[in-house]
Amino acid sequence: MNVGLEVACGQQTNSPEKDVPELIDKPSKIARHHHIFPTYTLEFPTLPAIMPEIASPPSPIAVPPQSSSPLHILPPPFTDSNLTVLTQGAEALVYLTTFLTPSTPVVLKYRPPKPYRHPILDKRLTKARLLAEARVLVKCRKEGVKVPGVIGGDYENGWLVLEYIDGVTTRKCLDEWVHRVGMKVVQQDRERGNAERKLEAAAENGVQGEEQELWDLMRRVGSAVGKLHEIGVCHGDLTTSNLMVRKKARSRTEEPHPWPAGRQTASAIREAAITDVDAAPSPAEPMESELSGDIVIIDFGLATQTIADEDRAVDLYVLERAFAATHPAAEPLFREVLKVYGDSFKGAKVVLRRLEDVRLRGRKRSMLG
Amino acid sequence: MAAVRTFFLPHYPTYPIHICMFQDVSNAAYLRSQLLEANPDFDYAFLDAAMILSASHLLSASFLALHAHLTHRSKTRTPHSELVFRLHPNPNIGEAYKRFGISDSSSTLIAVKFGKLSKREDGKGDMSGEDVGKFLGEVVQGKCVDVGEQGEEVERFRDLGRIGKVYKVGAPGNKNGNGNGNGKKRAREDADGEGDGDTEPVDKVLEMEMVILGMMTIKGS
Numbered sequence: 001m002n003v004g005l006e007v008a009c010g011q012q013t014n015s016p017e018k019d020v021p022e023l024i025d026k027p028s029k030i031a032r033h034h035h036i037f038p039t040y041t042l043e044f045p046t047l048p049a050i051m052p053e054i055a056s057p058p059s060p061i062a063v064p065p066q067s068s069s070p071l072h073i074l075p076p077p078f079t080d081s082n083l084t085v086l087t088q089g090a091e092a093l094v095y096l097t098t099f100l101t102p103s104t105p106v107v108l109k110y111r112p113p114k115p116y117r118h119p120i121l122d123k124r125l126t127k128a129r130l131l132a133e134a135r136v137l138v139k140c141r142k143e144g145v146k147v148p149g150v151i152g153g154d155y156e157n158g159w160l161v162l163e164y165i166d167g168v169t170t171r172k173c174l175d176e177w178v179h180r181v182g183m184k185v186v187q188q189d190r191e192r193g194n195a196e197r198k199l200e201a202a203a204e205n206g207v208q209g210e211e212q213e214l215w216d217l218m219r220r221v222g223s224a225v226g227k228l229h230e231i232g233v234c235h236g237d238l239t240t241s242n243l244m245v246r247k248k249a250r251s252r253t254e255e256p257h258p259w260p261a262g263r264q265t266a267s268a269i270r271e272a273a274i275t276d277v278d279a280a281p282s283p284a285e286p287m288e289s290e291l292s293g294d295i296v297i298i299d300f301g302l303a304t305q306t307i308a309d310e311d312r313a314v315d316l317y318v319l320e321r322a323f324a325a326t327h328p329a330a331e332p333l334f335r336e337v338l339k340v341y342g343d344s345f346k347g348a349k350v351v352l353r354r355l356e357d358v359r360l361r362g363r364k365r366s367m368l369g
Numbered sequence: 370m371a372a373v374r375t376f377f378l379p380h381y382p383t384y385p386i387h388i389c390m391f392q393d394v395s396n397a398a399y400l401r402s403q404l405l406e407a408n409p410d411f412d413y414a415f416l417d418a419a420m421i422l423s424a425s426h427l428l429s430a431s432f433l434a435l436h437a438h439l440t441h442r443s444k445t446r447t448p449h450s451e452l453v454f455r456l457h458p459n460p461n462i463g464e465a466y467k468r469f470g471i472s473d474s475s476s477t478l479i480a481v482k483f484g485k486l487s488k489r490e491d492g493k494g495d496m497s498g499e500d501v502g503k504f505l506g507e508v509v510q511g512k513c514v515d516v517g518e519q520g521e522e523v524e525r526f527r528d529l530g531r532i533g534k535v536y537k538v539g540a541p542g543n544k545n546g547n548g549n550g551n552g553k554k555r556a557r558e559d560a561d562g563e564g565d566g567d568t569e570p571v572d573k574v575l576e577m578e579m580v581i582l583g584m585m586t587i588k589g590s
Contacts, residue, residue: 077381077439100428102379104425134583134587138580141576149579150587151425155587
């Protein structure tokens with residue numbers, strides 16, 4: 001956060017006349033050496049003069065949100081490539097780019113060095129975590145669990161190139177569904193806002209086909225998670241956002257991707273970075289096709305190779321909380337997930353029993369004894 | 370003069386990679402002896418075309434080799450030997466040459482040349498596609514095969530059974546379904562030269578490719 005602020009200041013001081021290429025170039029030079037803290041003391045005095053400019057931006061996108069502006073300098077060979085930021089987590093930045101051929105879209109996951117850690121420790125942690133993630137992904141892929149494949153990487157420098165999954169998150173599917181159901185109920189009956197009622201109302205309203213697809217989606221989620229646990233992998237951060245529904249057309253040869261292959265203009269990058277990724281796909285597409293794709297589990301940054309019931313149960317518990325957070329109406333949906341999960345592999349029933357315990361005490365085991 | 374295709378990888382746009390493929394090669398033993406003598410003119414990666422699964426497979430290994438070379442973390446002496454090394458799932462250079470390099474009896478080969486890396490005192494390090502084609506046309510006794518614009522033809526001579534064995538994917542009972550017998554059968558079809566073994570199990574080959582790319586990435590860790 002601190003670094004971001006400093007970089008933003010650097011932008012403003014270095015190029016007050018808002019020259020766009022400058023905006024992109026200058027902070028990179030500063031950020032590259034940000035751990036040395038080169039000239040900030042010199043630059044800070046000029047800051048107040050700039051402040052009014054920040055307060056009243058000339059256009060709505062003049063001050064990009066700090067989390068989405070490219071704050072970090074990527075290691076070679078990506079240093080000079082212009083990449084689109086997809087998301088940012090606590091540990092990693094996720095970019096969209098191309099790899100091997102200009103028409104192969106891939107995801108670049110970069111774990112930037114943390115300036116507050118000792119460099120040697122930082123290197124070791126980054127390497128260990130990145131490798132753990134890559135190993136789990138390769139293992140899943142080998143065993144036939146649907147996950148993004150590892151295409152390349154450099155664990156010394158903290159980056160990993162992963163297969164790009166074209167699709168939407170389960171979370172978005174659920175949100176849209178909740179939204180639509182909500183609308184229907186409002187039209188039908190403004191007084192009964194009860195969650196269970198909504199489900200019934202939706203069914204009565206003749207959306208059974210769609211409903212059916214959603215239940216089917218839940219079943220596929222259940223079996224996907226079951227398969228993952230069966231091969232001895234626990235995800236560690238199983239949320240609805242980490243379950244993607246792949247778009248049906250998955251052959252990579254026939255599908256031309258709209259992603260820019262080469263260099264982009266600076267403004268295009270900013271635009272892309274500012275636009276929320278979830279909002280990017282056109283909402284005009286029919287829901288049916290969205291719901292019927294494969295479930296692909298993503299983000300194995302916290303994954304572990306374990307067969308402990310406790311870890312599996314915690315995985316399910318986390319997922320349950322994610323469902324509950326979407327909407328109270330999603331609760332029966334999750335019951336369907338568990339039902340399928342229970343039948344998906346030997347030992348799943350034990351996990352479900354353990355889940356009851358986890359529900360009572362929460363994700364963390366009590367440390368009191 | 371052999372037909373050479375030059376590829377440029379995204380993110381390394383200034384490093385051309387020349388790829389050239391031959392079939393019915395009769396002097397593999399000579400080429401191999403030149404490699405063993407470390408003749409600087411033969412600073413190429415000569416690969417057994419049967420061991421290359423796809424263009425992505427080859428390009429990915431090339432990328433890793435190029436990247437290792439440019440970030441000074443090569444495990445081998447030259448980027449070309451690094452390419453052979455990177456192809457193998459285990460960090461064993463000799464084994465890698467045995468599996469992926471040409472043997473005296475190889476009849477199909479893929480030659481890869483990094484166009485901009487070789488350090489030669491006489492300044493002949495940088496090679497264009499034409500130079501490479503001319504040189505290979507002279508030294509390799511065989512029929513040149515165009516690898517295609519996207520390199521899609523490099524898979525023409527592949528032997529899925531052998532590839533699966535080296536990477537230990539497609540063992541019987543594996544969920545990938547690339548049973549050993551299955552793989553061999555397909556390989557024989559491929560060897561017929563029409564490559565129609567590809568049409569049906571495309572998904573399985575893609576699946577295999579993805580696993581192999583992952584294994585090459587995490588090897589030696």
